[in-house]
Amino acid sequence: MNKTETTCGLDCPDACGISVQNGKIEADSNHPTSTGTLCALINKYMPHEPRITTPTIKGEEVSIEEALVATKEALDTHAKLLWRGSGNFGVMQEITNLLFEKIEGTTTKGTLCDGAGDAGIIEGREVNRILPPEQIEKAEVVIVWGKNISVTASHLMPHLEGKKIIVIDPVKTAIAKKADLHLQIAPRSDFFTAVMLARFAIMGDFQDNDFLEEFASDYEEYYEFSQEFRIRPILEYIGTDLAQMGKVLEILQDKKTVFLVGNGVQKYSTGHITLHAIDALAVLLGNIGKEGCGVGFLGNSKLGFKNPFESKTSKVQKVNTPFGDFNTVLIQGGNPVASMPNSNRVIEELKKTNTIIYFGLYENETSAMADIVIPAKNFFEKEDIRLSYAHHYVNPMRKVTECDYGISEYDFSNILLQKFGFEALESEQYYIDFWLNQCQEVNGYYLSPAYQAIPYEDGFGEDGEEEFVFPDDYDDDFIKTKQFTRARRKSKKEKITEDYWLISPKGKHALNTQFKRDNNVTLHSTLGFKEGQEVKVYSEHGEHHFIVKVDDTMREDSLLIYANAIGVNFLTPSIISEEGDSACYQEVKVKVTHIE
Numbered sequence: 322m323n324k325t326e327t328t329c330g331l332d333c334p335d336a337c338g339i340s341v342q343n344g345k346i347e348a349d350s351n352h353p354t355s356t357g358t359l360c361a362l363i364n365k366y367m368p369h370e371p372r373i374t375t376p377t378i379k380g381e382e383v384s385i386e387e388a389l390v391a392t393k394e395a396l397d398t399h400a401k402l403l404w405r406g407s408g409n410f411g412v413m414q415e416i417t418n419l420l421f422e423k424i425e426g427t428t429t430k431g432t433l434c435d436g437a438g439d440a441g442i443i444e445g446r447e448v449n450r451i452l453p454p455e456q457i458e459k460a461e462v463v464i465v466w467g468k469n470i471s472v473t474a475s476h477l478m479p480h481l482e483g484k485k486i487i488v489i490d491p492v493k494t495a496i497a498k499k500a501d502l503h504l505q506i507a508p509r510s511d512f513f514t515a516v517m518l519a520r521f522a523i524m525g526d527f528q529d530n531d532f533l534e535e536f537a538s539d540y541e542e543y544y545e546f547s548q549e550f551r552i553r554p555i556l557e558y559i560g561t562d563l564a565q566m567g568k569v570l571e572i573l574q575d576k577k578t579v580f581l582v583g584n585g586v587q588k589y590s591t592g593h594i595t596l597h598a599i600d601a602l603a604v605l606l607g608n609i610g611k612e613g614c615g616v617g618f619l620g621n622s623k624l625g626f627k628n629p630f631e632s633k634t635s636k637v638q639k640v641n642t643p644f645g646d647f648n649t650v651l652i653q654g655g656n657p658v659a660s661m662p663n664s665n666r667v668i669e670e671l672k673k674t675n676t677i678i679y680f681g682l683y684e685n686e687t688s689a690m691a692d693i694v695i696p697a698k699n700f701f702e703k704e705d706i707r708l709s710y711a712h713h714y715v716n717p718m719r720k721v722t723e724c725d726y727g728i729s730e731y732d733f734s735n736i737l738l739q740k741f742g743f744e745a746l747e748s749e750q751y752y753i754d755f756w757l758n759q760c761q762e763v764n765g766y767y768l769s770p771a772y773q774a775i776p777y778e779d780g781f782g783e784d785g786e787e788e789f790v791f792p793d794d795y796d797d798d799f800i801k802t803k804q805f806t807r808a809r810r811k812s813k814k815e816k817i818t819e820d821y822w823l824i825s826p827k828g829k830h831a832l833n834t835q836f837k838r839d840n841n842v843t844l845h846s847t848l849g850f851k852e853g854q855e856v857k858v859y860s861e862h863g864e865h866h867f868i869v870k871v872d873d874t875m876r877e878d879s880l881l882i883y884a885n886a887i888g889v890n891f892l893t894p895s896i897i898s899e900e901g902d903s904a905c906y907q908e909v910k911v912k913v914t915h916i917e
């Protein structure tokens with residue numbers, strides 16, 4: 322058998338190229354982003370993860386035809402919802418939109434992932450363009466801000482070699498241990514960190530005046546805005562001081578700097594303004610729109626594409642989906658019972674629906690609640706295309722393995738459409754070509770139509786003709802920050818309680834809730850718990866038991882429970898961010914206690 326080039330379809334920005342030879346998978350060594358290696362998720366965990374092989378109805382094994390007939394009957398009702406997760410990052414996942422449009426079903430809007438940050442970027446730049454990895458390569462300084470890069474985007478690591486690294490993260494991550502400077506700030510204090518750095522930058526005359534005159538002329542108003550915040554109590558709250566702030570600016574001074582910003586900074590109701598303030602800092606220093614500079618967050622991978630799966634359906638929020646309002650709920654490629662915030666609410670809502678259909682690869686908390694279970698094909702077993710939110714390569718995912726069970730999203734949609742008496746879909750290849758034909762081809766690889774070597778080089782906005790818009794307002798109901806602003810300096814200080822921040826980043830051995838999950842809580846020894854001990858962690862939303870891991874590099878005000886941990890989302894709130902319809906997993910304080 323020949324080498325076949327395909328791509329990893331997991332929801333990971335790297336989108337590694339894969340060669341398959343005689344059934345063995347290895348990194349496509351020519352691929353521009355995968356640097357010749359694949360990670361353990363795909364090499365070690367995915368091949369051994371037990372698959373769902375047989376369709377079931379109420380736990381009874383049935384044929385795929387019987388399961389599809391039952392699915393058709395369940396969907397033949399006035400209130401039906403499609404809730405799709407991001408278990409497979411292929412564009413063909415969205416083909417089920419065409420089915421739901423025709424049968425007048427409801428789909429979701431918003432995201433569990435990066436919507437708040439995206440909204441903040443759009444406020445400043447109008448459009449969220451991806452920062453190409455070549456610009457990271459050309460930087461002199463890299464600020465890794467709320468991104469656990471060695472775990473969640475490991476193929477960017479080689480680009481950091483030989484550069485000055487600053488890490489801003491409440492956790493001493495692997496990259497923080499290697500960094501030239503680590504600001505181990507309080508969770509949810511990034512907006513203040515960015516505003517303070519901007520203020521000190523202007524005080525110290527670090528700003529790039531020529532750049533600002535041309536691309537962001539309102540910077541003096543932003544300086545005034547930054548002066549509304551009082552320095553001393555804010556630095557204390559962040560957990561930093563003037564010397565550390567000065568050190569950051571000293572490292573950045575006149576250096577080509579890239580900011581790599583992760584989801585950690587924006588899992589909050591105010592996540593948008595944090596990204597906006599980080600952008601504003603980069604703009605003040607003249608670090609956007611130039612070679613070796615830029616702010617890379619999770620970009621909009623579909624920017625510039627016409628999407629054949631865009632559909633006119635009514636939509637409900639994805640973060641606090643009212644499942645109970647629907648007779649039938651189809652869950653595709655996700656595990657909302659574990660991955661959505663406020664698991665108690667999700668379970669209660671799902672119990673109110675008549676029929677839950679689970680369409681996926683693996684058994685999990687959600688499949689356990691389903692009435693009809695339909696096995697899917699994995700990305701080695703069907704044709705697809707994937708985009709990335711961190712680079713512009715558009716990667717075909719080709720069928721490289723035959724599998725005699727499971728059904729693709731294309732076949733699922735096509736068969737159901739016909740059972741409802743609608744016209745069949747176009748061919749599978751038609752949709753694949755629809756995407757590929759919009760790309761440029763370079764050295765045998767495809768590039769997104771939105772590719773620009775140096776984004777915002779000509780300016781901001783869709784056409785590069787606008788100026789950057791600075792933040793001019795900050796309002797926060799969650800932490801009582803009023804004492805931080807001059808106008809209200811007489812307000813009472815926030816009471817310190819025994820409540821801890823809950824940090825829930827991505828784990829190394831799992832891709833969200835797929836693969837190897839744990840049930841640990843990591844905390845500082847001063848909290849008084851022992852390694853290996855079982856404890857109860859609880860919040861106003863719910864509780865769960867976890868096993869203690871003691872780590873004295875943790876902040877004393879925070880607990881860490883990985884996003885893949887069993888039970889973590891019993892603790893989290895289902896509130897929606899102020900902008901961007903996004904989940905706010907970390908907008909919660911939790912308590913921890915011994916179990917009698």
Ligand SMILES: Nc1nc2c(c(=O)[nH]1)N[C@H]1C(S)=C(S)[C@@H](COP(=O)(O)OP(=O)(O)OC[C@H]3O[C@@H](n4cnc5c(=O)[nH]c(N)nc54)[C@H](O)[C@@H]3O)O[C@H]1N2
Nearest residue numbers: 467468469473489492508509583584585826827831832833
């Ligand atoms: N191995 C693996 N890789 C993955 C995934 C996975 O599950 N496993 N998931 C993929 C997906 S879906 C996504 S969206 C990406 C996300 O990947 P990242 O953007 O890296 O996001 P997280 O891992 O959620 O959090 C990143 C960092 O933010 C820090 N953090 C937490 N709170 C704060 C805060 O208030 N301020 C600051 N400055 N930092 C904070 C955490 O300590 C953590 O180090 O990763 C992708 N890659």
Ligand SMILES: Nc1nc2c(c(=O)[nH]1)N[C@H]1C(S)=C(S)[C@@H](COP(=O)(O)OP(=O)(O)OC[C@H]3O[C@@H](n4cnc5c(=O)[nH]c(N)nc54)[C@H](O)[C@@H]3O)O[C@H]1N2
Nearest residue numbers: 406407408409434654655656660681682683697833834884
């Ligand atoms: N506490 C906390 N919770 C979080 C986060 C956090 O930071 N903290 N992060 C959030 C983020 S960023 C994200 S993106 C979400 C992700 O949450 P979800 O979108 O729910 O993703 P997973 O939980 O990984 O669900 C993956 C499931 O998809 C199915 N699947 C995989 N491939 C295919 C396929 O090809 N076809 C079909 N039909 N099914 C397939 C598998 O059965 C698998 O069990 O989690 C969120 N949850």
Ligand code: SF4
Nearest residue numbers: 329333335336337360
């Ligand atoms: S999960 Fe990410 S790093 Fe691992 S092989 Fe897939 S794309 Fe590459």
Ligand SMILES: [Mo]
Nearest residue numbers: 332433434435
């Ligand atoms: Mo995500």
